[in-house]
Amino acid sequence: MSKLDQEVCRKGTCSAKWNAHHLRQIPDDAIPLWVADMDFPVPPQVTEAIRKRTEHEIFGYSLVRDCYRDSIVGWMERRHNWQLEPNWIIAVPGVVPAINLAINTFSETGDGVLIQPPVYPPFSSSVLNSQRTLVTNPLVLRGNKYYIDFADFEQKIIDHQVKIFVLCSPHNPVGRVWTKEELQQMGEICLKHNVLVVSDEIHHDLAFSGHRHLPFTAVDERFAENTIILTAPSKTFNMAGLQASNAIIPDSALRENFSKAASSWGLAKVNTLGLVATEAAYRHGDQWLDQVLDYLQGNMEFVRDFLARRLPRVKLVEPEGLFLLWLDFRGLNLSVEQQEELLVHRACLWLIQGHSFGQEGAGFARLNSACPRPLLQQAMEQLEEALR
Numbered sequence: 001m002s003k004l005d006q007e008v009c010r011k012g013t014c015s016a017k018w019n020a021h022h023l024r025q026i027p028d029d030a031i032p033l034w035v036a037d038m039d040f041p042v043p044p045q046v047t048e049a050i051r052k053r054t055e056h057e058i059f060g061y062s063l064v065r066d067c068y069r070d071s072i073v074g075w076m077e078r079r080h081n082w083q084l085e086p087n088w089i090i091a092v093p094g095v096v097p098a099i100n101l102a103i104n105t106f107s108e109t110g111d112g113v114l115i116q117p118p119v120y121p122p123f124s125s126s127v128l129n130s131q132r133t134l135v136t137n138p139l140v141l142r143g144n145k146y147y148i149d150f151a152d153f154e155q156k157i158i159d160h161q162v163k164i165f166v167l168c169s170p171h172n173p174v175g176r177v178w179t180k181e182e183l184q185q186m187g188e189i190c191l192k193h194n195v196l197v198v199s200d201e202i203h204h205d206l207a208f209s210g211h212r213h214l215p216f217t218a219v220d221e222r223f224a225e226n227t228i229i230l231t232a233p234s235k236t237f238n239m240a241g242l243q244a245s246n247a248i249i250p251d252s253a254l255r256e257n258f259s260k261a262a263s264s265w266g267l268a269k270v271n272t273l274g275l276v277a278t279e280a281a282y283r284h285g286d287q288w289l290d291q292v293l294d295y296l297q298g299n300m301e302f303v304r305d306f307l308a309r310r311l312p313r314v315k316l317v318e319p320e321g322l323f324l325l326w327l328d329f330r331g332l333n334l335s336v337e338q339q340e341e342l343l344v345h346r347a348c349l350w351l352i353q354g355h356s357f358g359q360e361g362a363g364f365a366r367l368n369s370a371c372p373r374p375l376l377q378q379a380m381e382q383l384e385e386a387l388r
């Protein structure tokens with residue numbers, strides 16, 4: 001039995017995942033497999049670094065030190081074979097705030113901003129809340145894998161004079177880890193039409209074996225002139241609540257403008273414990289991550305196998321990474337309300353309904369599989385029982 005099989009009770013800890021049922025009219029006993037955090041404790045070195053820092057007992061404003069940046073540079077080199085300069089890194093409190101900041105700083109009201117639905121819902125809300133025009137290049141499902149329609153991608157950029165493309169790489173929720181060729185083709189089109197690429201790479205460390213994540217500017221150094229990469233240790237090490245993320249911007253003019261805007265928006269300060277935890281995770285988290293990745297891949301295979309053998313009408317879109325599984329319920333022919341009734345009230349599961357990721361997601365649901373396998377098994381059995 002793996003250590004990760006052990007359930008850690010998160011009830012009563014203010015965990016959004018485990019304690020928000022009443023806010024969303026979800027039955028109290030529904031198994032929460034929705035928001036994207038994991039039910040696993042962080043690497044012990046992270047806990048230890050936080051414990052040590054709290055002993056100091058003063059939590060004033062913190063500086064981002066060289067050793068913080070160096071820990072990120074070392075991680076990117078080791079894990080992604082990516083050489084970056086420490087001064088490219090700007091610490092920010094979150095990836096979503098950084099997306100909003102980039103949209104507001106590098107485009108004007110009404111400008112087109114392109115996304116690829118079905119995709120993480122704050123992408124569209126960031127565009128719409130900023131009074132930009134939402135332009136979509138829907139991903140295309142062929143077999144059980146999603147692809148990019150490049151002709152549509154370029155045409156939409158031309159037709160809507162798109163200024164910014166918000167890329168999700170790897171992609172939440174469809175689980176693609178984009179190939180070099182796919183990234184290259186998107187990057188060439190964006191260069192040609194002078195489109196800024198905001199590449200959200202928050203899931204970068206979570207590629208399954210056989211797949212390799214490529215940082216966008218590592219694909220082609222020419223892409224550095226029009227790219228902002230957003231990363232964080234939050235998904236990798238399960239520390240979203242510590243609110244420490246990083247914008248990585250090789251181009252000095254882009255970086256300066258982003259940095260000025262971050263200061264004026266009050267987004268230049270990062271949580272003190274977040275900085276400490278990030279550095280510890282990036283310095284010491286390799287072994288922990290390798291074990292967790294193995295376990296996550298095992299969870300994914302468990303769900304794939306369960307569906308194939310016991311629930312063949314529900315299909316798993318084959319994921320290449322991430323702990324978020326995109327389940328295709330279209331074979332059941334249910335309305336949005338019927339699917340909600342099935343999942344929440346009959347199966348007693350709290351998943352995210354597919355239409356939240358854009359209309360292209362209707363008929364799907366996203367299941368967060370980063371939990372102990374016995375709980376995942378219970379969830380799948382409840383689904384089987386509900387469908388009987």
Ligand SMILES: Cc1ncc(COP(=O)(O)O)c(C=O)c1O
Pocket residue numbers: 036093094095096097120168172200202203232234240245
């Ligand atoms: C693609 C993507 N971007 C950003 C976030 C959240 O980023 P943050 O909490 O740093 O704002 C998530 C969380 O699930 C995500 O999946």
